[in-house]
Amino acid sequence: MTDPRDDAMAEVLAGFAPYPAEFAARYRAAGHWRGETFGSMLRERAAAHPDRIAIVDPAGGAGDDPTRRWTYAELDRRADRMAAGLRARGIGRGDRVVVQLPNVAEFFEVVFGLFRIGALPVFALPAHRYTEISYFCAFTGAVGYVIPAVEGGFDHRELASRVRAETPTLRHVLVVGGDAGEHTPLADVPLDPSGAAPSGSRVPEPQPGDVAFLQLSGGSTGVPKLIPRTHDDYIYSLRGSVELCGQDARSVHLVVLPAAHNFPLSSPGSLGTLYAGGRVVLCPQPSPETAFPLIEREGVTVTGLVPPLALLWLEAAERRRSAGEDLGLETLEVLLVGGAKFSEEAARRVRPVLGCTLQQVFGMAEGLVNYTRLDDPEEVIVTTQGRPISPDDEVRVVDDEDRDLPDGTTGHLLTRGPYTIRGYWNAPEHNVNSFTPDGFYRTGDLVRRTATGHLVVEGRAKDQINRGGEKVAAEEIENHLLAHPAVHDAAVVSMPDPYLGERTCAYVVLREEHRARPPKPVELKRFVRGRGLADFKVPDRVEFVDAFPATGIGKVSKKDLRAAIAASLSSSVTSSVTSSLSSS
Numbered sequence: 328m329t330d331p332r333d334d335a336m337a338e339v340l341a342g343f344a345p346y347p348a349e350f351a352a353r354y355r356a357a358g359h360w361r362g363e364t365f366g367s368m369l370r371e372r373a374a375a376h377p378d379r380i381a382i383v384d385p386a387g388g389a390g391d392d393p394t395r396r397w398t399y400a401e402l403d404r405r406a407d408r409m410a411a412g413l414r415a416r417g418i419g420r421g422d423r424v425v426v427q428l429p430n431v432a433e434f435f436e437v438v439f440g441l442f443r444i445g446a447l448p449v450f451a452l453p454a455h456r457y458t459e460i461s462y463f464c465a466f467t468g469a470v471g472y473v474i475p476a477v478e479g480g481f482d483h484r485e486l487a488s489r490v491r492a493e494t495p496t497l498r499h500v501l502v503v504g505g506d507a508g509e510h511t512p513l514a515d516v517p518l519d520p521s522g523a524a525p526s527g528s529r530v531p532e533p534q535p536g537d538v539a540f541l542q543l544s545g546g547s548t549g550v551p552k553l554i555p556r557t558h559d560d561y562i563y564s565l566r567g568s569v570e571l572c573g574q575d576a577r578s579v580h581l582v583v584l585p586a587a588h589n590f591p592l593s594s595p596g597s598l599g600t601l602y603a604g605g606r607v608v609l610c611p612q613p614s615p616e617t618a619f620p621l622i623e624r625e626g627v628t629v630t631g632l633v634p635p636l637a638l639l640w641l642e643a644a645e646r647r648r649s650a651g652e653d654l655g656l657e658t659l660e661v662l663l664v665g666g667a668k669f670s671e672e673a674a675r676r677v678r679p680v681l682g683c684t685l686q687q688v689f690g691m692a693e694g695l696v697n698y699t700r701l702d703d704p705e706e707v708i709v710t711t712q713g714r715p716i717s718p719d720d721e722v723r724v725v726d727d728e729d730r731d732l733p734d735g736t737t738g739h740l741l742t743r744g745p746y747t748i749r750g751y752w753n754a755p756e757h758n759v760n761s762f763t764p765d766g767f768y769r770t771g772d773l774v775r776r777t778a779t780g781h782l783v784v785e786g787r788a789k790d791q792i793n794r795g796g797e798k799v800a801a802e803e804i805e806n807h808l809l810a811h812p813a814v815h816d817a818a819v820v821s822m823p824d825p826y827l828g829e830r831t832c833a834y835v836v837l838r839e840e841h842r843a844r845p846p847k848p849v850e851l852k853r854f855v856r857g858r859g860l861a862d863f864k865v866p867d868r869v870e871f872v873d874a875f876p877a878t879g880i881g882k883v884s885k886k887d888l889r890a891a892i893a894a895s896l897s898s899s900v901t902s903s904v905t906s907s908l909s910s911s
Contacts, residue, residue: 336421344750354745360559365442373403383608384432408517409440420445424471427451430609445533448540450587457859468496476505542692553752560746567716568595578605581630589692615643623655633666633796666796674709694747711781720744741767795827797863813841822892833866
């Protein structure tokens with residue numbers, strides 16, 4: 328007799344574009360896919376070294392020592408008990424559960440518990456708010472939503488109550504820490520594994536080719552698309568990352584960025600570190616004031632940052648060294664920087680300032696990941712974004728007509744390989760435009776390839792702003808601005824920023840009746856924020872114009888708008904410098 332909850336997996340598979348059989352066979356024959364699952368991976372590590380520390384949560388304990396330290400055996404046991412409790416509450420194979428947690432140990436307890444029963448985590452970021460969360464829950468038909476009670480001053484319980492009232496499938500809201508209110512404390516969920524199977528039914532083991540979880544794309548239009556990752560493909564990317572980054576059982580990885588983000592999850596990240604048998608240390612805040620003492624106390628050997636944070640760390644280190652302070656970074660061996668392009672000037676500062684090796688990372692949640700190698704010449708490390716993990720990563724650099732370009736020429740990056748998806752989940756219309764007929768993913772990145780096979784990122788072809796590693800879809804913000812009664816039209820573009828790489832500038836055409844007394848830019852920002860968007864999506868700058876420049880066929884020329892704001896910023900800097908020189 329089949330479990331009726333298998334219908335949930337049928338829904339997952341209906342929206343999933345599998346790897347073609349001949350490619351799957353090739354990847355297995357090459358040893359890339361080894362039939363591992365996340366549940367079996369953790370169980371094997373726990374059996375091999377049960378007493379080794381797996382997770383360090385410096386803010387999750389109580390008493391004199393707030394630090395929690397979970398061994399591999401304890402993490403494995405907690406995953407089993409969480410799986411049993413989730414199963415007893417009717418969550419099973421193929422069910423989707425939105426997980427929105429900060430960097431706390433419960434993140435891993437929940438995720439591995441879901442893996443054990445074949446349910447799918449849908450990874451949300453702490454900064455997401457009503458617009459994103461309501462969409463994730465409704466679109467995926469989520470049955471569960473896991474949240475902190477309050478994080479960063481924001482009450483997630485109120486958000487969850489609103490989303491639950493609007494989402495018929497959402498049966499469970501599980502709350503970590505604090506008063507759960509009308510929802511369920513996560514601490515009440517775990518059970519003895521013997522209680523996991525109601526009516527004596529057996530919990531089916533997930534298969535290596537099953538979808539393991541859904542990640543979020545950066546998204547170039549509207550809210551993010553969902554990325555289905557299988558146990559086979561994602562574990563291969565972990566293994567490749569571990570090997571290229573020199574991770575092993577002695578590695579201590581500091582998770583600085585949000586734990587659910589693809590970069591700190593897998594490059595090599597927390598899951599890669601657990602795969603290698605190393606130690607994962609969770610950093611509650613990314614500031615040097617929090618991270619540097621943790622690096623010293625826990626003997627951290629590797630961590631990953633986006634460029635803005637890397638710059639902040641560099642500045643803090645230089646300032647402290649100038650003041651004669653000890654940085655406490657002696658154990659730090661490798662700093663990975665990714666999520667957005669790291670400038671060459673900043674890259675050259677890493678080794679002399681932080682005393683560690685820089686490893687540049689250029690990848691995407693859809694698959695392809697590139698690393699500079701630890702033994703690459705320094706010039707290659709600071710000037711490129713690395714080479715692909717796998718010998719079976721197929722990379723093409725093409726022109727606008729999909730014709731291959733020679734090395735050294737900038738073009739569109741297309742890729743296909745053993746850990747790059749063949750389609751977004753349940754998004755056939757997007758897939759037509761995002762993938763070629765023969766399965767290459769159109770990344771939207773503009774790159775050039777060197778003679779050694781390293782890639783240099785030159786920009787984005789898609790209408791998307793990369794705000795310090797957080798991807799902002801212009802169309803999504805435009806739609807919210809258009810809801811304001813004073814706005815006739817809106818166009819959001821990137822503007823250069825020395826710290827974040829790019830910030831957002833919203834060009835706005837007002838309705839005729841509002842032009843005499845236009846709203847202030849801060850009012851429009853407040854309006855967008857009030858519609859439940861993450862703070863990083865609120866426009867950094869608002870410019871009012873009478874009309875937009877147009878292309879030859881009448882479309883808004885965002886190229887001209889980007890050029891205009893860049894020129895305006897450059898002129899402002901020049902005027903400021905000139906004024907300063909004149910007054911000195």
